[in-house]
Amino acid sequence: TTADRMSVSPPECLKMPINVPSKLLMGPGPSNSPLRVHYAMMKPLLGHLHPEFCKIMDDVKEGLRYVFQTNARVVCCVSGTGHAGMETTMTNLLEPGDVILVAQNGIWGERAADMARRHEADVRVIEKPAGEVFSLEELDSALAKHKPAVLFMVQGESSTGALQPIEGVGPLCRKYGTLLAVDTVASLGGVPFYMDAWDVDLVYTGTQKVISAPPSMAPIAFNERAMTKVNARKVPVRSFYEDITWLANYWGCDDMPRRYHHTAPISSVYALREALSIVCEEGLESLWSRHSECAQMLHRGIKDIGLQMFIEDPSKRAPTVNTIKVPEGLDWMKVVKYFMSKYMVEISGGLGPSAGKVWRVGLMGYNCTPENVDLVLKIMKEALEDAKKPTS
Numbered sequence: 001t002t003a004d005r006m007s008v009s010p011p012e013c014l015k016m017p018i019n020v021p022s023k024l025l026m027g028p029g030p031s032n033s034p035l036r037v038h039y040a041m042m043k044p045l046l047g048h049l050h051p052e053f054c055k056i057m058d059d060v061k062e063g064l065r066y067v068f069q070t071n072a073r074v075v076c077c078v079s080g081t082g083h084a085g086m087e088t089t090m091t092n093l094l095e096p097g098d099v100i101l102v103a104q105n106g107i108w109g110e111r112a113a114d115m116a117r118r119h120e121a122d123v124r125v126i127e128k129p130a131g132e133v134f135s136l137e138e139l140d141s142a143l144a145k146h147k148p149a150v151l152f153m154v155q156g157e158s159s160t161g162a163l164q165p166i167e168g169v170g171p172l173c174r175k176y177g178t179l180l181a182v183d184t185v186a187s188l189g190g191v192p193f194y195m196d197a198w199d200v201d202l203v204y205t206g207t208q209k210v211i212s213a214p215p216s217m218a219p220i221a222f223n224e225r226a227m228t229k230v231n232a233r234k235v236p237v238r239s240f241y242e243d244i245t246w247l248a249n250y251w252g253c254d255d256m257p258r259r260y261h262h263t264a265p266i267s268s269v270y271a272l273r274e275a276l277s278i279v280c281e282e283g284l285e286s287l288w289s290r291h292s293e294c295a296q297m298l299h300r301g302i303k304d305i306g307l308q309m310f311i312e313d314p315s316k317r318a319p320t321v322n323t324i325k326v327p328e329g330l331d332w333m334k335v336v337k338y339f340m341s342k343y344m345v346e347i348s349g350g351l352g353p354s355a356g357k358v359w360r361v362g363l364m365g366y367n368c369t370p371e372n373v374d375l376v377l378k379i380m381k382e383a384l385e386d387a388k389k390p391t392s
């Protein structure tokens with residue numbers, strides 16, 4: 001009988017209602033989404049090639065052209081989180097033996113190098129200590145030495161809080177026939193970024209940080225130089241799912257009729273459209289200054305309560321992910337726990353090279369407000385007092 005064959009019963013846990021407390025997410029991501037974005041996800045599902053859905057994808061593409069500041073033809077989303085954008089970069093741009101130079105000053109450079117190795121690229125790394133960034137001179141001499149096919153950089157290194165200047169790197173890359181690929185997952189929308197004006201050949205981001213949609217998609221743009229490299233490949237792209245030629249067709253970026261490639265996460269695309277329309281209503285310039293002002297307010301407040309920022313030079317701090325030094329002898333975890341248990345507010349500890357050394361406070365998109373800065377500072381003051389108390 002059927003019952004004899006079934007070895008698994010409906011689990012007890014699923015008889016309980018789902019438990020989703022309302023938390024204020026002030027860590028390095030995800031950030032909270034506005035209700036408008038949640039409501040957009042409640043709309044009925046459409047088919048992934050229905051004309052109304054294709055129109056929504058086209059709207060998303062236009063919004064992404066605005067946030068990336070590009071008129072590139074190939075602008076679309078990989079269905080997956082920021083990592084999918086990173087994988088799509090590597091799998092499309094690299095063939096076995098291609099030289100890629102990774103500017104590594106935190107965990108994201110490390111991961112990019114790891115992924116590039118999996119694609120059998122010849123990976124060269126230039127390294128900087130956590131919290132530091134690369135100068136144009138350093139990049140110029142590394143490019144001259146390695147003559148890479150691709151230079152990979154991270155604009156907002158969320159593991160350290162460093163903001164890598166990108167302006168000026170594109171023209172250097174062009175001197176050496178190198179493509180410039182930039183990770184803006186933790187920075188886009190929080191600081192200026194101009195794909196076309198800065199000669200960036202490939203850029204990707206995530207949806208759950210400044211854009212303030214749920215995690216689910218990795219917006220990505222390839223310019224014609226990047227597409228020329230893809231089109232000249234000798235070996236096919238090693239991932240069908242992340243093949244940009246297929247993705248570009250599905251997203252209506254070529255002159256061919258759209259073909260079924262995969263089923264887009266329909267509701268997530270609605271959410272992204274709504275989030276992008278909120279970004280467009282505010283405008284990038286206002287968004288950038290809001291991030292800069294809130295970050296400065298946080299930095300001043302941190303100093304006032306006797307703490308120090310991990311990155312000394314304010315111009316090298318990403319306003320989106322703020323790293324605060326954990327004082328010698330203090331239990332950083334106790335502070336993180338205090339935020340959550342008493343206030344349902346998330347801040348996080350360090351990651352990779354900054355693990356144990358910093359707290360990370362995110363100021364991104366919807367959550368980047370003076371009120372939230374005040375709240376974080378107030379809780380931090382209390383949490384420090386609490387952490388200094390001997391544990392009973």
Ligand code: PMP
Nearest residue numbers: 081082083108156158185186206
């Ligand atoms: N790059 C950077 C700079 C990031 O901050 C993150 C997420 N913290 C990622 C890539 C990966 O994104 P995801 O977690 O959405 O896969």
